[in-house]
Amino acid sequence: MITLLSASAAIDRLTAAIGRYAAWGVLAACVVAAANAIARKLFGLGSNAWLETQWLLFSAVFLLAAPWTLAVNEHIRIDILTGRLSERRRAWLDLAGHVLFLMPVAAVVVWTSLPFALTSLAQNEGSSNFGGLPQWPLKLLIPIAFGLLLLQAMSQIIKTVAVLAGTVRASPGPASPVGSSPNGEPRS
């Protein structure tokens, strides 16, 4: 169990680092969007490559930050019924969710998106927009992100099992809405 828990901690560190680095993509996308707007207005420049760069950056942000968001429990839940359950019961439900919901979804997406992305890479598929970027980096992000999500699911399962087995004290339960608001507000 201890080995598993340290593996889980390593996964958490990895996904958190990836998420934190990816977050800077927001600023980059911001600069690209503003520069694109100004260049287009003032000099009549502007291209689909710039626009697709924003989408590539934004996709990288939300896809690569997803495992980290899961680890810090900020994906929205509807806990109107389960919020009142004991911590143990919620841990059981979480375990079921990880195994029955998250892992199958992540696995199916990895399984179907890998050939999807590799075909695009092999063909060096271009954009359907004039002057756009190659599409394979965007498509390759899908199996990478869902692969990481699968990894994170395993880490979550280890942590939840440890809680149920009493090896560690309960991790923070389902975040209260104050903890994970729709507006990105931190708990205060």
Next chain:
Amino acid sequence: MTAFIAANMAPLMFAALVGCLLLGYPVAFSLGAVGLLFAALGIELGLFKPDFMQAVPERIYGVMSGETGTTLLAIPFFTFMGLILQRSGMAEDLLETVGQVFGGMRGGLAYAVIVVGALLAATTGVVAASVISMGLISLPIMLRYGYDRRLAAGTIAASGTLAQIIPPSLVLIILADQFAMPVNLMYRGALVPGLMLAGLYALFVFAVTLWRPDAAPGLPPEAIADREADGSRGLTSLAVLAGGSTALALLLMADSGVHGADRIVITLALTIAIAFPFAVLNAMVLRRAGVVLISKLAERVVFVMVPPLALIFLVLGTIFLGLATPTEGGAMGALGALALAGIKRATDNDPARLNWTIVRDALERTAKLSSFVLFILIGARIFSLTFYGVDGHKWVEHLLTSLPGGLYGFLLVVNLAVFLLAFFLDFFELAFIVVPLLKPAAEVIFRTSAEALALAKSLGLETAVVGGKETVLDVTPLIIWFGVLLAVNMQTSFMHPPFGFALMFLRSVAPAEPYTDKVTGRTTAPVTTAEIYWGALPFLAIQLVMVAILIAAPGMVISATRTPVTQVGDTQPSGPGPNADTTKPPTAGGLSLPGTPPALDGAKPLPPGTPQGPMLDLSVPPRI
């Protein structure tokens, strides 16, 4: 049994979705799991081909490449902007100064909260920031001077929630995306109702002060800090400056031919541009020479109003004038907020206004928010792949179009359902799960129901006989109206006890223990959760009144969507440029199928002069 399942896939799927969501597992993955489970079932029953699931990556890729329109990119930009503004202290400066202006009046602090709430709402779109700032700053002052606790709490929560309806709000972006409507029009349609809602809140406070003067007393004179040399408050000077600049701005705008929402935003920007030189002159030159041009209070008001009004112009002004798409407006707003925070840091010499920690923190929170929002969308699209595959959309459409009462029956049922669902769903879930189910039925009803036809005619929208049936030709204005209606209604999801987010935020900053007031030295009782809940109720009622007003007076929204300056949405006014913004026909997001023929709105000839719906450049093949 098998036959029963095969025949009732859609209702079974819907029931399974509700059941799974209630298990409390993250919504994004529950949606995806239900979708895939029923896809597997469908393959097993022979309803789908065995390679059905190969469409899944295509759907995710659709979300990532902006297939549903480019507007979702605006989400991280506006979120980042709001978070930076929150940390820059703009809200605090505004509250303090506006509190000084209204403070002496009965109910003054409550009016200040409403005014600042509306101003913050027009700059950001982030509810939490406003509620938390006002809860931290205004609530203790209101308690100190004996405000009714329920009134104080309710005003703060409701004013903070205005960020959801006054553009540039996230909910309007997402609704526009889900209805495949230009955000631009959604913003225009929502501005006047949003401001009106703020007005109704103020009216309610006024009514309370008449009925129970002690519920919202004016501040005692010693609590108002700024004084002129002669001991006056300088209000006359402020009134002259404000009145003069506004009059001049209105005069300048008189022949501009700009109307509605655009006019409001531009007039505001002009007003502050006129007043600003006076304040600078007063601060830099005249005071040193001993001449007083305007009072200190007036000067301060001008200086605190510049940042929000500049941002409002930078974001909304450029979007309304067609200078920028909403996405670009968001990006420029975010950079503008960074610049303003930097200027604040320099002028106040206060590194707490902007530093690397703040930027990194804001970026990381934006990334997490983008992630959970977009994952709900991805989950919804995986769900809908199967749900549409089993004709679930037709089932829901049939349920909704067979409601009695035509248009008004539909609106009543839908609004009631959204109001009730808002008790336990927040607006992201409502927008991504519920709205796409409503969309097909809404289009049918707005096109052909007798009430919609009568309404369209009374508002001057074109109708014609298409395929033997009288039809509203361009339903865009009606859909925008419906969207604004839903947006106002969804505000209630922030105010519903016990799970409303605005109430939660307020709870997190309101005093929970008895504390000693640092000015009066009296021990002050904490604000109880029950007081916050009771305080929210009248404002919830006002939000519902606003829904009713909008249903009764659709012209308020619909006329705003027909401003003659620019009609098209997230597109460049310079015509179809090389930018993909223009070349991608917005197909319905959320639950729609990939590659829905984009010609739904555009196939019918539009009469000349009517504003176009979602722009369709038919010279370019749709992206599939």
